[in-house]
Amino acid sequence: MRDTVTPTHCPYCALQCGMNLTPAPDGRAVEVSERVDFPVNRGALCGKGRTAPAVLSSSVRLTSPLVRSEGGALVPASWEEALARVAEGLGRTRAEYGADAVGVFGGGGLTNEKAYSLGKFARVVLGTSQIDYNGRFCMSSAAAAGGRAFGLDRGLPFPLEDIPRTGCVILVGSNPAETMPPSLRYFTELRENGGTLIVVDPRRTKTAEQADLHLAPRPGTDLALALGLLHLIVAEGRTDEAYIRERTSGWEETRAAAMAHWPEYVERITGVPVPELREVVRMFCEPEAAMVLTARGPEQQSKGTDTVGAWINLCLATGRAGRPLSGYGCLTGQGNGQGGREHGQKADQLPGYRKLTDPVARAHVAEVWGVDPDSLPGPGRSAYELLDALGTDIRSLLLMGSNPVVSAPRAAHVEERIRSLDFLAVCDVVLSETAVLADVVLPVTQWAEETGTTTNLEGRVLLRRRAITPPEGVRSDLEVMHELAARLGGGRNLEKGFPTDPEEVFEELRRASAGGPADYSGITYRRLAEENGVFWPCPADGPPAAGGTGTGPRSVGGGGHAARGAAELDDPTRAGGTGRLDTADGAPAPGVHPGTPRLFHDRFATEDGRARFAPVSHRAVAEEPDDEYPVLLTTGRVVAQYQSGAQTRRVDELNAAAPGPFVELHPRLAERLGAAEGEPVAVVSRRGRAVAPARITTAIRPDTVFMPFHWAGEGRANTLTNPALDPVSRMPEFKACAVRLEAVEAGRPAPSSP
Incomplete structure (x- = not known):
């Protein structure tokens, strides 16, 4: 048993670092060791990854269902009693107040299989529109801005390995030295290769200390800062007019908006001196290639979509998107923040990153699910709006993998709303601050105890492998949904649509995502076991791996290689081995799509193939300081x-x-x-x-x-x-x-x- 090594991935951030797990003699614990073959972290792990097995211990995690006793305490119960209580609580609310009185709240740490099943469970079993997840608090502004500009949202439209080979990176509101330490090596290598790093952050963080230039704007003024930089780019004649003409739309309105934000005005708003603004423009525009990467700083704002859009404008105005070693990207935070929002646990989406309001998308997914498209509810409330409606419009809640009592804004109010519910059921691995308030707590398996897929910040779909047996008394979220579907199905045998085998769920997810923006249909567990992840989009009916130009209306990636530019980017097998499945003699397997490490080199994913500028203007934060709160x-x-x-x-x-x-x-x-x-x-x-x-x-x-x-x-x-x-x-x-x-x-x- 000690000789059994399971290659898998860390349960924490969106790097999804590779690691090896070796079972301890009792078979219930594991030891972590380096996995140098995985290209994202190349063996490096932070303290969280190294100590992740500690949470597998029965001394800190849940191993039995808990139910609220008549005396008000949470006490151990059998699975049968706990599931019966959940079904009764949710079913009673649905019967008395209607389906939308039942809410579902998911998490960005759930595997793709769980996120997919949870969205299906909400819409097919419960019939509710009221489902969202904590990933809304992570990078939804970047997703909205990326979708608006490029027609498609994927955290990074290129692999991390491209970062050290570009000329300049502007890192906006991100501190990877602390949030995802193994990624810092990419920025260190960037500087070692002669590139420059600019960090925008109101604090001089550990990341900022390593930058060539650190800008410290006033919080909430990132939008004005980006507009001021675009003003200087125009004024200094640094725009790429041919690129703007051939590959974009909306430039005239955007340029006019930027020209209203002259440098001295921007300095007054942001506190960033004009000479520093000019230096950023020089450092960003002089190299042949450059990138802008954003994180929660500019995104977690009441104007986050426009703020990210303004930073994307810098890339478009200078021809730095859809070209080798250039572009805009978002450093996703949560472990499966990318995949978690692609397959249906978000209020407005269906699997494959399809829009819930699209009749064609509804028909496709409904056919996979075996239901009438008209039976699918429409979009529901976003995450905070859902939490704010608890105890009033929403009377019962099923919560998986989230802790909003700590993580939600205005948390004391959210805690009050949760306490006011008629019924709360929580699935989690530990007794969180939110689980403590539940009527029923269901103990579920975690990363090393189950198999499933996640999608990292690059859009690389990965296979997490089960390494150990979970403790007795613990079940998977998939089993929970299977059992609840049986109890809430009203004799319709709905549990058959909720298999407990993650690979079986993934096979259905492949069919449901086929033809969508996030097309996983060409990805299988077998491929993921043999390769170091596969980048979506990856259609099942894609071109031969040696060539091709993408996937129909989503022809955004050139078959996984650059349409032009650096020769080293022409090989679709780069980006850590993700690429073609070779036959025994090394020839490409015919008809197998290699996945798409790099997006937009041929065209953007908009109807006309052009990227769209965002004509935005600065506006203040929702709550400016005053005499009382200065x-x-x-x-x-x-x-x-x-x-x-x-x-x-x-x-x-x-x-x-x-x-x-x-x-x-x-x-x-x-x-x-x-x-x-x-x-x-x-x-x-x-x-x-x-x-x-x-x-x-x-x-x-x-x-x-x-x-x-x-x-x-x-x-x-x-x-x-x-x-x-x-x-x-x-x-x-x-x-x-x-x-x-x-x-x-x-x-x-x-x-x-x-």
């Missing part, structure tokens, strides 16, 4: 914790490195407040109050404070955050809200200005 709060992560911390806070090594929340503030602000290093500071917004120790540093702007969002209790950062929503993506404004600071001892307010 400081801006921004939130983020630390390297040793992950998301709501439900799992990582149960790992001793990680807690030793990051034991609790803190408030990061500038020395000038600390002096005015009378705060000292390590002493508690209260941060107060219009939504509530959080208290945490002060961390005083010159690495943050004097008008801004920072809090990590991994903890519950009095240090819960999301007690403070603003649920103001982007009108397109419905992303809440996590990254900027007005607060005041108070010295905890005396309760006296901070000065009216920083």
